[in-house]
Every structure is written in structure tokens, then in C-alpha cells.
Amino acid sequence: MRETLPFPTHELLIAGRWREAGSGQRLPLMNPSDGSTLAEIARGNAEDVDAAVQAAQAARAGEWGRLTAAERGRLLMAMGRAVLERVDELARLEALDVGKPLRQGRADAVALARYLEFYGGAADKVSGETIPYLNGYTALTWREPHGVTGHVVPWNYPMQIIGRSVGAALAMGNACVLKPAEEACLTALAIGRIAQQCGLPAGALNIVPGLGEEAGAALTAHAGVQHLSFTGSVATGRLVQAAAAKHTVPVTLELGGKSPQIVFADAELDAALPFLVNAGIQNAGQTCSAGSRILVERSRFDEVVERLAQRVRVLKVGPALADLDLGPLISKRQHEIVSHYLGLARDTGLSVAAQGEIVDSAPAGGFYVRPTLVAAVPAAHALAQEEIFGPVQVVIAFDDEADALRIANGTPYGLVAGVWTRDGSRALRMARALRCGQVFINNYGAGGGVELPFGGVGASGHGREKGFEALYGFSALKTVAILHG
Numbered sequence: 364m365r366e367t368l369p370f371p372t373h374e375l376l377i378a379g380r381w382r383e384a385g386s387g388q389r390l391p392l393m394n395p396s397d398g399s400t401l402a403e404i405a406r407g408n409a410e411d412v413d414a415a416v417q418a419a420q421a422a423r424a425g426e427w428g429r430l431t432a433a434e435r436g437r438l439l440m441a442m443g444r445a446v447l448e449r450v451d452e453l454a455r456l457e458a459l460d461v462g463k464p465l466r467q468g469r470a471d472a473v474a475l476a477r478y479l480e481f482y483g484g485a486a487d488k489v490s491g492e493t494i495p496y497l498n499g500y501t502a503l504t505w506r507e508p509h510g511v512t513g514h515v516v517p518w519n520y521p522m523q524i525i526g527r528s529v530g531a532a533l534a535m536g537n538a539c540v541l542k543p544a545e546e547a548c549l550t551a552l553a554i555g556r557i558a559q560q561c562g563l564p565a566g567a568l569n570i571v572p573g574l575g576e577e578a579g580a581a582l583t584a585h586a587g588v589q590h591l592s593f594t595g596s597v598a599t600g601r602l603v604q605a606a607a608a609k610h611t612v613p614v615t616l617e618l619g620g621k622s623p624q625i626v627f628a629d630a631e632l633d634a635a636l637p638f639l640v641n642a643g644i645q646n647a648g649q650t651c652s653a654g655s656r657i658l659v660e661r662s663r664f665d666e667v668v669e670r671l672a673q674r675v676r677v678l679k680v681g682p683a684l685a686d687l688d689l690g691p692l693i694s695k696r697q698h699e700i701v702s703h704y705l706g707l708a709r710d711t712g713l714s715v716a717a718q719g720e721i722v723d724s725a726p727a728g729g730f731y732v733r734p735t736l737v738a739a740v741p742a743a744h745a746l747a748q749e750e751i752f753g754p755v756q757v758v759i760a761f762d763d764e765a766d767a768l769r770i771a772n773g774t775p776y777g778l779v780a781g782v783w784t785r786d787g788s789r790a791l792r793m794a795r796a797l798r799c800g801q802v803f804i805n806n807y808g809a810g811g812g813v814e815l816p817f818g819g820v821g822a823s824g825h826g827r828e829k830g831f832e833a834l835y836g837f838s839a840l841k842t843v844a845i846l847h848g
């Protein structure tokens with residue numbers, strides 16, 4: 364892969380063959396750094412999805428289904444190595460397509476490689492158990508793949524999300540149909556090429572780009588799919604769950620969040636500050652697990668706001684290839700959403716404590732916003748309740764542990780939380796009482812942790828990806844009881 368998208372980006376991958384969408388239609392892909400058209404992608408539709416599902420079924424019945432767990436693992440590890448050899452190329456594709464600074468693209472590519480290594484290594488280590496049962500019986504369990512798994516992926520972290528969901532599904536022996544986001548699918552297509560180069564059997568991974576309401580809806584409603592994994596917005600997640608219900612298909616939903624980072628007065632502030640800011644600006648705040656609410660104990664509120672503001676003021680925003688602190692947002696629509704919230708902050712009299720700067724060289728056609736810290740936000744305000752999905756962090760004061768918990772748990776979401784304190788007992792009490800899927804104590808791992816099970820409660824979704832837990836999600840347990848006397 365060279366700098367100039369050397370592969371035909373308008374093709375989809377079905378049964379090991381690259382071809383145009385059956386309809387011949389294409390969609391433009393935009394470069395968010397300058398608003399230019401970057402490439403054309405295939406506009407896959409229901410017929411393409413149907414062909415992809417059939418290809419996956421054939422792969423399960425054929426060469427892919429006959430591989431041992433160790434052989435599947437070896438293929439995934441080979442893919443992981445191949446990704447590591449192409450980190451810079453993949454990072455560049457992701458920078459052009461998603462608008463993320465190159466170093467973030469590199470980190471995503473390395474994470475993709477880690478997922479493939481992790482799940483490659485785990486493929487032959489998932490075993491069942493024998494269960495003490497009635498006299499004269501032997502009872503045992505094992506895990507089986509679901510069959511065909513559907514993966515609907517958003518635009519914010521294509522490589523990481525494909526790594527964690529497709530990687531785990533393949534490790535367990537499923538055959539996958541992947542629907543990348545229409546806003547960003549170049550690395551998904553590149554992963555398809557890498558898989559082929561590494562010898563992944565035809566049909567084990569099929570990739571159908573297209574619109575959500577066409578290819579996405581067709582995949583989630585398809586009767587031949589036995590498991591669905593969706594990452595994206597709450598509204599679409601609900602549609603996906605409803606579509607899956609028609610065929611009683613299990614769904615993993617990884618939706619948004621409004622994750623709190625809670626700073627107690629005894630926190631080691633020097634250590635906390637870089638985490639607090641980075642968790643809000645990483646990927647220009649377009650991160651489901653962004654630490655977008657900073658809760659600070661009142662006695663140190665002014666000091667913490669001032670020190671956060673110092674860091675936010677010096678942040679630089681510019682084109683992805685300039686590799687600054689932040690790139691542009693993904694699209695005009697996302698820019699409008701974030702601008703709406705910034706306008707709301709102004710109109711409702713909130714105090715903007717600091718904003719970063721858009722560099723002069725940023726092209727006028729790009730979707731840039733200034734990272735913004737809004738201080739003293741009431742916990743019930745829309746900016747403190749709704750997922751903005753941009754580089755906007757709110758700071759909220761709290762009085763004591765109970766107050767912190769009430770505010771932290773006081774949104775419909777529950778994905779991640781961070782707790783900063785030197786009091787170990789308090790840290791554990793908070794970890795127990797926080798309503799979310801992951802808690803970080805004296806650190807914050809927005810999106811990080813290949814090994815760490817990840818997922819939410821409430822509006823943040825259900826089911827777990829990452830870590831070993833994902834392997835259980837991408838397989839079904841079978842119990843066998845044998846009467847032998």
C-alpha cells in the first residue's frame with residue numbers, strides 16, 4: 364500500500380473475490396481534513412449482503428469450518444504480524460479517512476495487531492468443563508461458534524473495533540460479514556486484503572460497505588446471521604436490537620457514554636491532569652468511552668479548573684497529517700452537532716474556561732472545532748447529560764463521596780468511569796457503586812485495554828467485547844450429559 368490508496372476502494376469482498384456492488388453504485392468518501400473527495404466506495408445493498416451471508420455459510424461448511432482452533436489462531440497471528448509491518452500505511456489511511464492525527468492512527472493499528480495476536484493466541488485455549496452430576500452420568504460442556512456473525516462498525520475507531528469483534532469471532536470459528544461505516548471504511552478494506560494475503564480462507568471474512576439503512580439494515584435483518592455485534596449510536600443500536608429480535612438473534616451493543624472522571628480532593632493532581640484532558644480530546648472527543656464529565660470535589664474545584672484550562676489552552680487542532688493534538692471531526696454533520704452544544708453553552712450562560720486553537724494552515728473545508736472546557740456545569744444540564752461526541756469536556760463540582768456517586772450515576776449511560784483518590788478504601792467503594800462496565804482507579808483507559816472486557820449498562824448497551832470475555836460472547840455453550848451406568 365502506498366500513500367495514494369493503491370487498491371480499488373470501490374470494491375467489496377465476498378467469498379474471497381473483490382468486485383463492485385451488484386448495483387454498480389458507489390458512494391463518495393470524504394477527507395474530513397479538507398472536505399475533498401478521497402475515494403469512492405461500493406454502495407452495497409441487500410443483494411450483496413445476501414451473497415456475503417451465503418459466502419460465510421459456505422466457508423463454515425468448507426475449508427474454514429474444517430480448520431482446527433490452533434490453525435485458526437495461527438492465521439490470526441499471521442494477520443497480526445502483517446498489520447505490524449504496515450502500521451504506518453494503515454495509520455495514513457485512517458488519518459486521511461477519519462481525520463485522526465497520525466500518531467492516533469498508529470496507536471489504532473498497533474491495537475488492531477494486538478487484538479489479532481491476543482485472539483490468535485486464545486483460539487485454542489477456550490475449553491469446557493466436566494460437571495459433577497448424577498451417579499452413572501458424565502456431564503460436560505464445550506463451546507461452539509454461532510455460525511455467521513454480522514459486524515456493524517462505526518467510523519471513529521474502525522481498526523480497533525474490527526480487531527476486537529471480528530478477531531474474537533474468527534478465533535471461535537465463526538464466519539463474518541462486516542459492514543463498515545459509510546464515512547470511513549478504507550482500513551476495513553485494507554484488513555480484508557491483509558487477511559487474503561495471510562491465507563484466510565475465502566468467505567471467512569466478507570466486507571460489504573454501504574449505507575446504514577441499506578447494507579446495515581439488510582445485514583441486521585438477515586435470517587442467515589446467528590449473532591450481531593454493533594457499535595454506534597443509541598438510536599441505531601435500538602433498531603439493530605429490534606431487527607435481531609425478529610430472528611431471536613443475540614446482539615452485542617456497544618453504544619455511547621457520558622463517562623465521569625471523578626477527582627477527590629486527595630487526588631495526586633500532577634498524575635491525573637494529563638489523563639483527565641486526554642480522555643476528552645483523544646480522537647477529537649469522538650470516543651464512546653471519552654471521559655467527558657470531570658467531577659471535582661468542591662474544595663479543589665477552582666484549582667483543578669485552572670490547571671485543566673492551562674492544558675486545554677495550548678492544544679492545537681489541524682489536518683490529520685500534521686499530527687497535532689487534534690484532527691478535524693469526521694463530517695459536517697458531526698461539526699453541526701458539536702457546534703450546537705457549544706452554542707447551547709453560550710446561550711445558557713455557562714462559563715467557557717478554556718479553548719484550544721485551530722492552526723492557520725487548517726484548510727477551510729475541514730471540520731475543525733476548538734477543544735473546549737466548560738466549567739461549573741449543573742449536573743442536569745444538557746452538556747452534562749448528553750453525549751456530544753466532540754472535544755467538549757464539562758467540569759462539575761461535588762461535595763462528598765455520596766454526591767459524587769449520585770452525579771456520576773445520574774445519566775442514562777454507564778460505560779466507563781475514572782476515580783482519582785489516594786484513599787484505597789474509597790476507591791473500592793466507588794468502584795463497587797458506580798453503574799458502568801469498566802472503572803479505572805488513578806488512571807483512565809479510554810478505549811484501551813485489549814485484554815480488558817469492555818461494554819456498558821443502560822443506554823451504553825449490553826454484552827462484552829475485548830479480553831477473553833468476547834470469546835464467550837462469540838460462541839454458544841453446549842452441555843452434554845451421558846448416562847453410562
Ligand code: NAD
Binds near residue numbers: 581583596597619752
Ligand atoms: P450510527 O449508529 O448511525 O452508525 C454506526 C454504524 O451503523 C454505521 O456502520 C452505519 O452505517 C450503521 N447503521 C446506520 N443505520 C443503520 C441501520 N438502520 N441498521 C443497521 N446499521 C445501521 O452512528 P453515526 O450516525 O455514524 O453517528 C451518530 C452518533 O452516534 C454520534 O454522534 C455519536 O454520538 C454516536 N456514535 C457512537 C459510537 C460509539 O463508538 N459508541 C461510534 C459512532 C457514533
